[in-house]
Amino acid sequence: MNGYPSSQVKARQGAAAKPSTGTMALKARLRSYFHTEYEPGEKALVRKIDFFILTFCCLSYFTNYALYTADVPSQLDRSNINNAYVSGMKEELHFEGNELNQIQAAFTAGYVVGQLPANLSLHYVRPRVFFPACMVVWAGLTMVTASAHDAASIAAIRFFQGVAEATTFVGTHYILGSWYTERELGKRSGIFTASGLAGTMIGGYIQAGIQSSLHMRHGLSGWRWLFIIDGLITLPIAIYGFMFFPDTPATTKAFYLTPSQKALAVSRVPPVPDRAPWSWSFFRRTLTSRFFWGFMVLWIIAGETESFSSNALLALYMKSHPTHVYTxxxxxxxxxxxxxxxxxxxxxxxxxxxxxxxxxxLVGYFIGVTGVATAALVLAAEGYADADAATPLVFAAYYWAGAVYACQATFFAWANDALRYEEHMFRAIVLAGMNLGSNVINAWWTIVFYGASMAPWFTRGMWAMIAVSIALVIWTGGLSYFTARHQRMRKTELAIEVEQEKEKENLA
Incomplete structure (x- = not known):
């Protein structure tokens, strides 16, 4: 009996037979997470808005990445430009120095100019009209790009395309925050962001297919066909949005939602004011808000941790490899x-x-560690005497660096969560401000630290990556403390306001 009294043996056996309190708590949380309790009719409502909101937003963002952009909000509109650049455009249009980066900066300038007006417009123009109309404009501009004959004309087109695309990312996050509860928002934000990344991934294959099948068809280079096909694919998605996008819970006229479902959609989100934003008091309160500056700086820093991916550094590394020539x-x-x-x-x-x-x-801490580690790996690879021996290490670093994209969905969901009890247009402006600030910095950051002429090692950029990764960890810690305290306070205030309204109704 191993020297234990029988009573102790039974006690130990009983303890072993029972799951620990921690295990039981974890199972309960998992059960609660995957089996959410909904009100009557709520599950059907969520299914409908999932289908009609996510299909349009994800298709829009997918084409925006696969056909127009390589990256998110805070990055530039460049996937098809980068793919075209390495597929013959550089040689045909005689690009020199950092002209590719200057074109990307022109897009960013337009993107920045359009940010705040675009999200403010959602107060006056129905998203069902505004989003698809912007898609039609950028599709037309993309097809016009196929006729360009020099870098300057492409830069001009990309500026106006940036204005048209300004609301794609942050406008969608505003819509998601308007329809979904805190428990539902992260997954939907993640699905939306992943659709853009899927577009980035597939965009390369699209370009490769066009290059092999259409290059010099009717005298046009493969990269020119890319822009023509990009625009044509976008138009049916815009038509779908005109017909089916549901606007916001308070303004929806979607024919597929019943009156009871529309009322339920309104009841699922906090009853916050929705005042017209064009007033001095609104802008003064916005520009002096800790939320505005806190989340803007967060996304400025986080946006630059995505520089490995958003500036297509792996493609530029391959294009300028010291010893190997890639097809x-x-x-x-x-x-x-x-x-x-x-x-x-x-x-x-x-x-x-x-x-x-x-x-x-929590993702801020993960991104910080990833940014420091991957930059250090590239710096280490640069010191290799044999460039071919360093190649696997560089590829591994860039692939790992792709994980930093996780901050897109989670940080914009974080802002939506923190502002859930604030008026709608204030939330919209904070979301737009995040993207605006990031792109203002990125307009020159990409040229200073990741210019195409700095390939293949981008040594200056690697040190910049280490710096912003450390800064992200510090800023995340401070902002998380502030937002948690504010949310607790606003929940209490809102509960008091609701009770006061009920008392007034009872007295009336």
């Missing part, structure tokens, strides 16, 4: 591993932070 297909296809890592990381962290009760800030 056009390899230049388009090998970098797709970066957004693939981003998709996995985005969905994992978006789901995990939902499960952990909205602790979106």
């Amino acid at each position: 056009v297909a390899q230049l388009n296809n090998y970098p797709t591993g970066v957004p693939a890592a981003g998709i996995v990381s985005t969905l994992f962290w978006a789901t995990l932070t939902d499960f952990l009760g909205g602790r979106r800030y």
